[in-house]
Amino acid sequence: MDELKRLEREVNDLQNQLRRQNEQAERARQNMINENRRNLENYQAEMQRAIREHDAAAQAEYERLLREYQYSLSDEAGKKLAEMDADYNRLMNEVRRNEEALAQKNMELERAVQELRGDMERREQGSGSQASEYLKGAVEQFRQTETKPHEKFMPKRLAIFYHSLKDGQQLFKAGLYEAATAVAISVKSGLERLGYNIDDKASEWDRQFDLLTLKMNYLRQRIRQELDDWKEFIGQPGDDSNSRKSRLIEINYWSRGEYAEVVRESNRINAVLSDVEREGKAAYLKKADGASTDELKKYIQQTDALGDRLSALSVLYKERYSASCQRAEWGEQIIDFLTDEINLRWIAELSGFRQASGEAKNARDFKDYIRVQFGDESVMEDAREWLKLVFDNSSGSRIYVYILPIESKQKVRNRVILHIDYGGAEQAQYSRDIYAHICEAISIGEEAEETVDYAPDVNELKVSTSRVYKETGADLEKSKKA
Numbered sequence: 001m002d003e004l005k006r007l008e009r010e011v012n013d014l015q016n017q018l019r020r021q022n023e024q025a026e027r028a029r030q031n032m033i034n035e036n037r038r039n040l041e042n043y044q045a046e047m048q049r050a051i052r053e054h055d056a057a058a059q060a061e062y063e064r065l066l067r068e069y070q071y072s073l074s075d076e077a078g079k080k081l082a083e084m085d086a087d088y089n090r091l092m093n094e095v096r097r098n099e100e101a102l103a104q105k106n107m108e109l110e111r112a113v114q115e116l117r118g119d120m121e122r123r124e125q126g127s128g129s130q131a132s133e134y135l136k137g138a139v140e141q142f143r144q145t146e147t148k149p150h151e152k153f154m155p156k157r158l159a160i161f162y163h164s165l166k167d168g169q170q171l172f173k174a175g176l177y178e179a180a181t182a183v184a185i186s187v188k189s190g191l192e193r194l195g196y197n198i199d200d201k202a203s204e205w206d207r208q209f210d211l212l213t214l215k216m217n218y219l220r221q222r223i224r225q226e227l228d229d230w231k232e233f234i235g236q237p238g239d240d241s242n243s244r245k246s247r248l249i250e251i252n253y254w255s256r257g258e259y260a261e262v263v264r265e266s267n268r269i270n271a272v273l274s275d276v277e278r279e280g281k282a283a284y285l286k287k288a289d290g291a292s293t294d295e296l297k298k299y300i301q302q303t304d305a306l307g308d309r310l311s312a313l314s315v316l317y318k319e320r321y322s323a324s325c326q327r328a329e330w331g332e333q334i335i336d337f338l339t340d341e342i343n344l345r346w347i348a349e350l351s352g353f354r355q356a357s358g359e360a361k362n363a364r365d366f367k368d369y370i371r372v373q374f375g376d377e378s379v380m381e382d383a384r385e386w387l388k389l390v391f392d393n394s395s396g397s398r399i400y401v402y403i404l405p406i407e408s409k410q411k412v413r414n415r416v417i418l419h420i421d422y423g424g425a426e427q428a429q430y431s432r433d434i435y436a437h438i439c440e441a442i443s444i445g446e447e448a449e450e451t452v453d454y455a456p457d458v459n460e461l462k463v464s465t466s467r468v469y470k471e472t473g474a475d476l477e478k479s480k481k482a
Helices: 002-053 056-073 075-084 086-118 128-146 157-173 177-234 241-254 258-279 281-285 293-340 364-374 428-441 458-462 467-481
Strands: 387-392 398-408 411-421 452-454
Touching: 002 056, 002 177, 056 177, 128 157, 128 177, 157 177, 177 241, 177 258, 177 281, 177 293, 241 258, 241 293, 241 364, 258 281, 258 293, 293 387, 293 398, 293 411, 293 428, 398 467, 411 428, 411 467, 428 452, 458 467
Parallel strands: 411 452
Antiparallel strands: 387 398, 398 411
């Protein structure tokens, strides 16, 4: 028993020393975390103004502060701190040595306990009052550990100590006091280590949750700002719930459903934050099926990806809308010019925006937009696609004009494709004249070659590497055969 008590004292001393050293190391680490957190808090009001006023420099500064705060929570930050601070480095080296020594002493203690439990001659020795005191201490330690979120961070571990504690109590009832004392010492020591581990993991969870909350609040403010930006961009009046719903539908249409995906994914992640807020952190952490630390880190990565996606979309869907407006404007100008100035006949029933088909016409973003804009779900023209104009001249030649949206990264530019079906030999001069008339109609001068193409050969369009050109060639071929 004396050997067991000596080992107990050594284990307790090592555990207490490690706790003090870890607290000292954590204070150094926490100072860095707190400093970054204070910088973020000081910038909160500025960040909200930056989002509202589109202050890119201020938003970039906030995002930089967020990255610094995130880095200060990572393991890499602790390694960097150890490299920069000699005292911290010495402390961490000492912690590692003590952890190894503690692991060794725990192994010695466990062996001593097992030997004692197996020694029939010594099992009946020992003091009943001493055994009772040790068991009470182990039970108290068990109750303290039981209040911690053990199932979240160390699942099934507490049950092991529960059964060991029951064994110790049975040994006590059988009068095997020394064996009961040994079990109690082992259980109490193990429960203390388990409690420290749970506390460390809970602190890490709490820091990651705080980071996720900051990032998600920032993302949701940006998502909401998109609705106000759209209202200003298109000059739409009103700010009631119907107006905001209409704006959301319009943004989702021009983003081809991606805006709704960003909103949906952000809502999914935000639901985790809402659950924690509703239940309270202490209660939430006792739920074994609640979000783990690794899941929080995954949500943080997903939130960052959603932010990047929103940044790209914010530019792209406005580009698509502006390009569509330009296609409609150019279409009217071309119709007016070719019918008024050179007496072509516009064939309205063959003209218009491309018809939505297949997946596009059944998509929620398209159906919602058509319902809101026209109140008639039978409308199938898709303003995001090409605009097609068809004309006849007096000699029976048919003139096709396609105005195509060409997307490249976050830019959309319109390209005009001209094709004339002569029904026989091509009239080169007439083709050049129609080309010039189209350029004049839409006021295209020096940049004509970058905007207007004459396509005498449909097959060249069909074999193009550009999907839009290829689809235009297929439609043109189908139209000529009709």
